[in-house]
Amino acid sequence: MPATTPLYDTYLRAPLRFERGEGVWLIAEDGTRYLDFAAGVAVNSLGHAHPHLVEALKAQADKVWHLSNLYEIAGQESLARRLTQVTFADRVFFTNSGAEALECAIKTARRYHFAKGHVEKFHVITFEGAFHGRTLATIAAGGQQKYIEGFGPKAPGFYQVPFGDIGAVKNAINEETAAILVEPIQGEGGIRQASKEFMQGLREICDEFGLLLILDEVQSGVGRTGKLFAHEWAGIKPDIMAVAKGIGGGFPLGACLATEAAAAGMVAGTHGSTYGGNPLAMAVGNAVLDVVLAEGFLDKVREVTLVFRQGLASLKDRFPDVVEEIRGDGLMLGIKAKVPSADLLKAIRAEKLLVVPAGENVLRLLPPLITTPAEAREGLARLERAAEAVRGKSGDAAT
Numbered sequence: 001m002p003a004t005t006p007l008y009d010t011y012l013r014a015p016l017r018f019e020r021g022e023g024v025w026l027i028a029e030d031g032t033r034y035l036d037f038a039a040g041v042a043v044n045s046l047g048h049a050h051p052h053l054v055e056a057l058k059a060q061a062d063k064v065w066h067l068s069n070l071y072e073i074a075g076q077e078s079l080a081r082r083l084t085q086v087t088f089a090d091r092v093f094f095t096n097s098g099a100e101a102l103e104c105a106i107k108t109a110r111r112y113h114f115a116k117g118h119v120e121k122f123h124v125i126t127f128e129g130a131f132h133g134r135t136l137a138t139i140a141a142g143g144q145q146k147y148i149e150g151f152g153p154k155a156p157g158f159y160q161v162p163f164g165d166i167g168a169v170k171n172a173i174n175e176e177t178a179a180i181l182v183e184p185i186q187g188e189g190g191i192r193q194a195s196k197e198f199m200q201g202l203r204e205i206c207d208e209f210g211l212l213l214i215l216d217e218v219q220s221g222v223g224r225t226g227k228l229f230a231h232e233w234a235g236i237k238p239d240i241m242a243v244a245k246g247i248g249g250g251f252p253l254g255a256c257l258a259t260e261a262a263a264a265g266m267v268a269g270t271h272g273s274t275y276g277g278n279p280l281a282m283a284v285g286n287a288v289l290d291v292v293l294a295e296g297f298l299d300k301v302r303e304v305t306l307v308f309r310q311g312l313a314s315l316k317d318r319f320p321d322v323v324e325e326i327r328g329d330g331l332m333l334g335i336k337a338k339v340p341s342a343d344l345l346k347a348i349r350a351e352k353l354l355v356v357p358a359g360e361n362v363l364r365l366l367p368p369l370i371t372t373p374a375e376a377r378e379g380l381a382r383l384e385r386a387a388e389a390v391r392g393k394s395g396d397a398a399t
């Protein structure tokens with residue numbers, strides 16, 4: 001029998017077809033409007049069809065699309081300079097995706113020790129519940145069996161410990177340890193937030209044992225938590241950081257950022273990418289920063305965050321049989337459901353609201369950073385109606 005689709009079956013797709021987007025709205029082929037609190041999965045940081053991003057992409061498309069990294073690329077220089085001015089970093093390598101940014105981060109950490117003559121130091125400590133991408137190295141880093149199984153031997157050099165357990169991190173360190181890799185807020189894992197103390201503890205351990213601290217801010221970065229990067233809330237600085245998703249506002253773009261010292265081993269020829277840092281991506285990345293770094297933008301993100309916080313707290317109070325816990329920070333929020341999250345997701349979708357499933361029976365809210373308080377309230381009203389519907393159903397089942 002011929003397959004119903006020529007596509008790989010790797011995605012469990014919802015039967016929804018969107019034709020266009022406007023700000024926080026996605027419009028389906030039949031004209032139905034959905035409030036998009038998924039934003040890709042934290043990708044469309046400035047919503048859909050943001051005029052400044054559209055203009056930047058079109059203007060660059062008229063000039064040149066692709067240039068080999070055999071030449072200097074002005075957009076790369078400017079975007080990298082801006083990123084280094086507003087972060088801990090001195091050096092940047094551009095990629096097309098989050099997993100590639102992580103690959104670069106891991107390679108950078110290993111080369112740092114190699115360049116110092118420590119070839120044995122290539123192990124990276126990672127955390128249970130982590131997600132770092134789908135390449136062979138990043139599935140090993142994430143450590144989740146469901147992603148590793150069937151793809152041959154797991155890439156060596158990754159050692160997992162429980163998230164939040166400083167003692168376990170210390171115990172895991174040996175002469176082969178090169179780095180610690182952590183998401184400040186685990187996204188796929190179920191919006192599990194690292195405490196400030198844990199992040200500070202990791203920084204201290206890295207300093208004490210000569211390890212590099214790698215942060216995966218692919219999902220939590222670029223304004224999502226109300227600071228440019230989530231680690232800023234803990235008052236620490238990493239040595240290396242992987243960024244993607246929000247930095248491209250929907251255009252494929254990732255980056256690996258590092259201090260001068262951490263990047264020291266990445267000399268000519270050690271790494272490369274055909275498309276990484278291409279002019280179209282650079283134009284959009286620069287346009288995203290124009291908006292996110294504009295005065296007052298992150299203040300507005302923090303303001304709308306309060307609307308979500310209050311609304312979700314009241315959702316939990318009013319529907320204790322549906323909502324177990326509200327998690328997360330800024331606009332990276334999670335509703336841990338008491339009912340099966342798939343049931344709640346269905347009810348939410350029936351209200352024409354888009355959210356994203358995650359681990360631990362959690363649904364993620366990752367609205368665009370441009371969401372207004374009125375749009376937040378609209379989404380919260382839809383969540384209430386969905387919770388009401390689910391409660392009604394479970395009540396029916398009980399009788």
Ligand SMILES: Cc1ncc(COP(=O)(O)O)c(C=O)c1O
Nearest residue numbers: 097098099131132133187218219
């Ligand atoms: C924290 C984190 N790291 C890495 C990745 C991988 O990014 P990509 O799918 O762009 O390779 C993701 C994607 O969801 C992510 O959330």
